[in-house]
Amino acid sequence: MTIVQAILLGAIQGVAEFLPISSSGHLAIAEYFLGQTEVPIIFDILLHIATLGAVCIVFYRTIWRLLTVLGRFVIRKTIEDDKADLRLIAALLISTAVTGVLGIIMKDIVQAKNPVFIAVCFMITGIVLFISGRIKPKKTTPVPSMLQAAIIGAAQGVGVLPGISRSGSTIAAALLTGLDRERAGEYSFLLSIPAIIAAFLFELKSADTMTGAVGVPALAAGMLTAFIVGLFALIFLLKLINKGKLGLFAYYLIPAGIFVLTAVGMFHI
Structure with missing residues (x-):
């Protein structure tokens, strides 16, 4: 893989x-169209990292706050203001557990990069996003219930399939189950942290297979591009979610x- 190709994939x-x-x-x-079909999945995961x-x-303020609350809980010095954040942490754990189970079940499908399957999944994601933009629950909550957390976790589990958007499926599930718009985006991306780290650790054993396909300079260029472009894309998406424009x-x-x-x-003709 060339550095230019890695930068393109990072973007x-x-x-x-x-x-x-x-x-x-x-x-x-x-x-597929760049002729890089032999790139190991850990390269994709490193771009996710x-x-x-x-x-x-x-979300550094929210992450630091949750870690602080969790620390107080561990040493049994919880205060009254921690209750909502403890419910949020519990919801994240439930969602992550459900995602993990589905991820293990669908592991072989996740690694199969079939363009026809992906194209169909693109259309399914589009339909889900369209529906989520049309249906508005009468009541919304700032913190997911345990049932909401399980549903959102299942949505993220399905979102590991190539072509099904992880952020789209989790945000849509959050909105459809009655989570506030602003909280839906935040919850989705907080939930991505343990999911991406777990996927990285799970595929770490195959890191040695990447060296033949992707050199260090290309990997570094791809990851730097992914970080910079991702930062602006995340800020842009959060604004769209708050305006109800996900559909x-x-x-x-x-x-x-x-x-x-x-x-x-x-291509095959």
Whole structure:
């Protein structure tokens, strides 16, 4: 892989990780048409790690607050103001557990980068986003209940499939189950932290297989690009969520799915 190709893939990861259009799906499609089908999945995960840095920067106050509350809970010095954050931490743990179970079940499907399957998943994500923009629960809550957390975790578990947007599926599930718009985006990206770290640790054993396909300079260029582009994409998406514009991405994903199906068909003619 050349440095230019790595930068291109990093830019795609940075945009697609946060905009609800599926980073894994777009990376797989890009790798397919760039002739980089032998790139190990840990390269994609390392690009996810780079965009995780953007999450930590944007939500550093919330992350630090939750870690502080968790620390007080561990040493049994919880205060009254910690109750809401403890419920949030419990919800994140439940969502992560559900995601983990589904991730293990669908591991083989996740690693299969079939462009036709991805194209269909693009269209499914688009339909889900369109519906989430039309249905508005009568009551909303700032912190997910345990049931909401399980549903959002299941959505993230399904979101590991290439072509299904992780952020799109979790934010849509949060909105449809009655989580506040502002909290829905925050919860989705906080939830991505343990998911991405777990995926990295799980695939770490295959790190040695990457050296033949991706050199250190290309990897560094790709990760730096993913971080910078991802930071701006995350800030942009949070504004769109607050304005209730998440469904707009359906008008990209459905035609994109049709385009990929057509392009793959022509590619094989």
